[in-house]
Amino acid sequence: MSTATVDNNHSAALDAAESTDAHLITVTLRVRRYNPEVSDQASWVDYKLEMDPKERVLDALHKIKWEIDGTLTFRRSCAHGICGSDAMRINGRNRLACKTLLKDINPEKPITVEPIKGLAVLKDLVVDMEPFFQAYRDVMPFLITKGNEPTRERLQSSEDRERFDDTTKCILCAACTSSCPVFWNDGQYFGPAAIVNAHRFIFDSRDEAAEQRLEILNDRDGVWRCRTTFNCTDACPRGIEVTKAIQEVKRALITRRF
Amino acid sequence: MQIHKYDTVIVGAGGAGMRAAIEATKRSRTAVLTKLYPTRSHTGAAQGGMAAALANVEDDNWEWHTFDTIKGGDYLVDQDAAEILAKEAIDAVLDLEKMGLPFNRTPEGRIDQRRFGGHTRNHGEAAVRRSCYAADRTGHMILQTLYQNCVKEGVEFFNEFYVLDLLLTEVDGVKHTAGVVAYELATGEIHVFHAKAVIFASGGNGKFFKVTSNAHTLTGDGQAAAFRRGLPLEDMEFFQFHPTGIWRMGILLTEGARGEGGILRNKDGERFMEKYAPVMKDLASRDVVSRAIYTEIREGRGCGPEGDHVYLDLTHLPPEQLDAKLPDITEFARTYLGIEPYTDPVPIQPTAHYAMGGIPTNVQGEVLSDNTTVVPGLYAAGEVACVSVHGANRLGTNSLLDINVFGRRSGIAAAEYASTHDFVELPEDPEAQVIEMVESMRDATGNEKVTDIRKALQETMDTNAMVFRTEQTLKQAVEDIAELKRRFQRVSVQDKGKRYNTDLLEAIELGNLLDLAEVLAVSALARKESRGGHYREDFPNRDDVNFMRHTMAYREVGDDGTETIRLDYKPVVQTRYQPMERKY
Numbered sequence: 001m002s003t004a005t006v007d008n009n010h011s012a013a014l015d016a017a018e019s020t021d022a023h024l025i026t027v028t029l030r031v032r033r034y035n036p037e038v039s040d041q042a043s044w045v046d047y048k049l050e051m052d053p054k055e056r057v058l059d060a061l062h063k064i065k066w067e068i069d070g071t072l073t074f075r076r077s078c079a080h081g082i083c084g085s086d087a088m089r090i091n092g093r094n095r096l097a098c099k100t101l102l103k104d105i106n107p108e109k110p111i112t113v114e115p116i117k118g119l120a121v122l123k124d125l126v127v128d129m130e131p132f133f134q135a136y137r138d139v140m141p142f143l144i145t146k147g148n149e150p151t152r153e154r155l156q157s158s159e160d161r162e163r164f165d166d167t168t169k170c171i172l173c174a175a176c177t178s179s180c181p182v183f184w185n186d187g188q189y190f191g192p193a194a195i196v197n198a199h200r201f202i203f204d205s206r207d208e209a210a211e212q213r214l215e216i217l218n219d220r221d222g223v224w225r226c227r228t229t230f231n232c233t234d235a236c237p238r239g240i241e242v243t244k245a246i247q248e249v250k251r252a253l254i255t256r257r258f
Numbered sequence: 259m260q261i262h263k264y265d266t267v268i269v270g271a272g273g274a275g276m277r278a279a280i281e282a283t284k285r286s287r288t289a290v291l292t293k294l295y296p297t298r299s300h301t302g303a304a305q306g307g308m309a310a311a312l313a314n315v316e317d318d319n320w321e322w323h324t325f326d327t328i329k330g331g332d333y334l335v336d337q338d339a340a341e342i343l344a345k346e347a348i349d350a351v352l353d354l355e356k357m358g359l360p361f362n363r364t365p366e367g368r369i370d371q372r373r374f375g376g377h378t379r380n381h382g383e384a385a386v387r388r389s390c391y392a393a394d395r396t397g398h399m400i401l402q403t404l405y406q407n408c409v410k411e412g413v414e415f416f417n418e419f420y421v422l423d424l425l426l427t428e429v430d431g432v433k434h435t436a437g438v439v440a441y442e443l444a445t446g447e448i449h450v451f452h453a454k455a456v457i458f459a460s461g462g463n464g465k466f467f468k469v470t471s472n473a474h475t476l477t478g479d480g481q482a483a484a485f486r487r488g489l490p491l492e493d494m495e496f497f498q499f500h501p502t503g504i505w506r507m508g509i510l511l512t513e514g515a516r517g518e519g520g521i522l523r524n525k526d527g528e529r530f531m532e533k534y535a536p537v538m539k540d541l542a543s544r545d546v547v548s549r550a551i552y553t554e555i556r557e558g559r560g561c562g563p564e565g566d567h568v569y570l571d572l573t574h575l576p577p578e579q580l581d582a583k584l585p586d587i588t589e590f591a592r593t594y595l596g597i598e599p600y601t602d603p604v605p606i607q608p609t610a611h612y613a614m615g616g617i618p619t620n621v622q623g624e625v626l627s628d629n630t631t632v633v634p635g636l637y638a639a640g641e642v643a644c645v646s647v648h649g650a651n652r653l654g655t656n657s658l659l660d661i662n663v664f665g666r667r668s669g670i671a672a673a674e675y676a677s678t679h680d681f682v683e684l685p686e687d688p689e690a691q692v693i694e695m696v697e698s699m700r701d702a703t704g705n706e707k708v709t710d711i712r713k714a715l716q717e718t719m720d721t722n723a724m725v726f727r728t729e730q731t732l733k734q735a736v737e738d739i740a741e742l743k744r745r746f747q748r749v750s751v752q753d754k755g756k757r758y759n760t761d762l763l764e765a766i767e768l769g770n771l772l773d774l775a776e777v778l779a780v781s782a783l784a785r786k787e788s789r790g791g792h793y794r795e796d797f798p799n800r801d802d803v804n805f806m807r808h809t810m811a812y813r814e815v816g817d818d819g820t821e822t823i824r825l826d827y828k829p830v831v832q833t834r835y836q837p838m839e840r841k842y
Contacts, residue, residue: 014602017595018505018562037755054596066709070752070761075298077473080509080590082398083298099593122444123758129295142406143358153355155367161360168360168392168399172297204360239589 274640304397331649503609623668650790
């Protein structure tokens with residue numbers, strides 16, 4: 001039987017992760033509240049909470065909703081950064097509330113939480129996602145092929161598969177699009193997420209409609225509006241190099257090579 | 259109130275719902291009602307892969323896959339259904355590839371495959387590479403690909419519509435499907451959907467456990483709606499505890515981590531699975547591994563200051579392999595635990611993961627109102643359903659398969675039913691029950707809070723109805739749940755508005771969880787044997803004479819309004835495999 005291959009000299013990080021000492025700290029969540037059923041005006045409301053710093057901002061929001069004010073409204077589902085429901089602006093930066101630990105954002109100061117920008121706020125942290133999904137649908141986000149399908153799978157080399165790997169990670173949370181100053185000023189701009197999802201097909205060796213998608217993105221509201229501020233790349237909770245993907249689409253439009 | 263009319267209505271937009279929608283939309287006027295945006299569904303959280311005997315990398319065939327599924331389910335699997343699952347797996351994977359799914363590839367450019375728990379060569383000889391995968395985000399890629407194809411097919415979605423009731427109309431003494439009633443989250447408006455065929459594809463109900471891999475929204479809404487309307491629920495006592503959830507948080511770390519060579523170790527660094535499963539070791543079936551982990555913990559070999567977890571050790575694997583094959587779960591360890599899995603083992607514990615039981619269906623996805631009778635026009639697929647291809651314990655990678663095979667089958671069957679049948683009339687005041695449910699909850703002034711009752715429910719379920727169960731613990735659970743249901747009568751919500759009232763939604767979801775937890779506990783108490791995911795310490799052996807049969811639980815309301823659960827049993831469909839002792 002194989003034994004003792006785990007080092008008993010744990011790293012400090014592992015010791016900290018396994019620690020069961022509850023040292024709660026007091027954090028203040030400063031949340032942007034808005035409910036048109038009650039008032040036309042949005043306002044900031046502070047909530048003081050006792051939290052473990054290893055907890056998520058989502059846990060703090062739940063604590064408010066479940067123990068202090070049930071009317072606080074936000075979307076969430078998986079709670080570990082996969083479903084894309086809970087993108088919000090936390091301390092001025094777009095993040096997923098379920099992927100942001102309190103200890104990682106300086107809980108000493110009030111933590112501001114507000115809805116993502118550029119989409120109409122419907123209630124508290126809930127925004128209208130329809131324009132976002134419409135832009136996504138407009139880039140034809142599905143595989144398009146011509147001719148006969150093989151009986152088995154299409155072949156694709158690992159290199160060809162790798163070519164668009166990064167942009168397959170997108171969870172459509174809108175953190176990128178709603179961090180983009182161009183999108184804030186002009187909601188007609190397709191926005192980074194739609195371009196990322198076009199990239200995912202333009203650079204897929206199996207797809208045969210890259211020209212059509214490029215023409216869609218050649219539009220006045222297409223990729224040329226991007227001013228490479230890199231906000232989108234910073235905002236992406238999946239670590240996608242969003243700005244690079246947009247640049248690759250621009251280059252493909254010039255060279256018509258993809 | 260609005261009334262809509264569609265041939266086919268699908269409830270839920272995860273893998274099963276969207277796979278069904280792609281078929282149904284081509285054949286009938288179809289609407290998909292979903293309480294979340296489609297891409298938020300929990301299919302997206304599945305990681306390791308989808309089983310199919312493609313034999314792309316080594317010898318394999320669907321017969322071996324069938325056998326593994328039946329053995330994995332501890333012989334409670336309906337064998338005709340398992341055969342369909344394994345046979346149709348191959349086309350299900352190829353269909354997804356043709357729809358655009360970016361599978362990982364072999365050097366020859368074929369779909370790559372890897373090992374997974376319980377999947378073996380030649381009836382248990384050794385682990386086989388059967389799981390088709392896209393890194394450790396296979397579920398994400400399936401969800402995205404299916405949504406993309408729904409966009410392509412022009413599937414009509416009603417997003418953030420929460421289905422609260424199933425409408426049945428009696429015609430010639432037989433209850434027929436008439437539609438569903440939904441609550442629109444954005445406005446609080448009630449919508450009646452008059453339909454010829456309805457497919458429930460609304461997912462699981464794991465949120466009654468505290469440590470769970472399930473999303474907050476997995477509250478068994480479909481199961482509860484069917485149960486309230488007098489339909490049975492099958493095998494609800496069988497709940498899967500996935501061996502490797504992040505300690506205390508329950509976040510899933512794929513079995514693919516062990517498929518790639520990861521090893522479970524106790525506090526002494528011992529690879530303890532060698533003791534429990536000499537052949538398959540860390541890749542034994544999930545029920546076996548989860549019990550082994552808790553045995554180690556109970557016997558004092560758990561890790562950490564309180565000895566309440568073990569380690570998933572990936573440190574011997576090359577970082578390049580982790581980056582290429584397991585990027586998401588290594589990132590979870592970094593984000594949520596602050597550790598580096600290249601060099602540190604990951605603290606894990608079993609996490610409530612998957613409901614094997616659900617709404618009983620036949621292999622066409624048609625819902626049963628008893629052991630044999632079909633409810634005309636009603637279908638179910640995916641985790642909400644019980645076909646039963648998973649029996650007492652589901653094999654890893656068989657759920658992504660299930661949603662594709664039976665999602666497709668039910669989509670075709672429902673649309674064909676709709677195109678050959680007329681609408682039945684809506685029942686009188688179709689929305690009445692939902693309006694009463696919503697308004698009484700919104701206007702209630704009781705002093706109980708949703709959060710307190712939910713927390714107490716999760717505590718009792720984790721303590722009394724988890725990996726190890728006894729008569730005493732299950733009786734305790736039944737008693738606790740009954741008390742919580744009494745308290746729930748006095749629950750009130752703070753949000754009295756109509757717009758995005760998620761406070762109200764959570765209260766209704768809790769009501770569903772309470773009903774389903776009770777079914778689990780009552781069914782488990784009556785099953786005096788151990789089989790798959792249901793382990794009774796007071797009855798540690800499998801009892802094929804008395805219990806090789808499915809539990810069928812019915813809600814009965816007495817003349818005085820009291821509710822009880824009546825249990826009945828249904829024979830297992832056995833074709834070619836005789837039950838054998840289960841060893842890995």
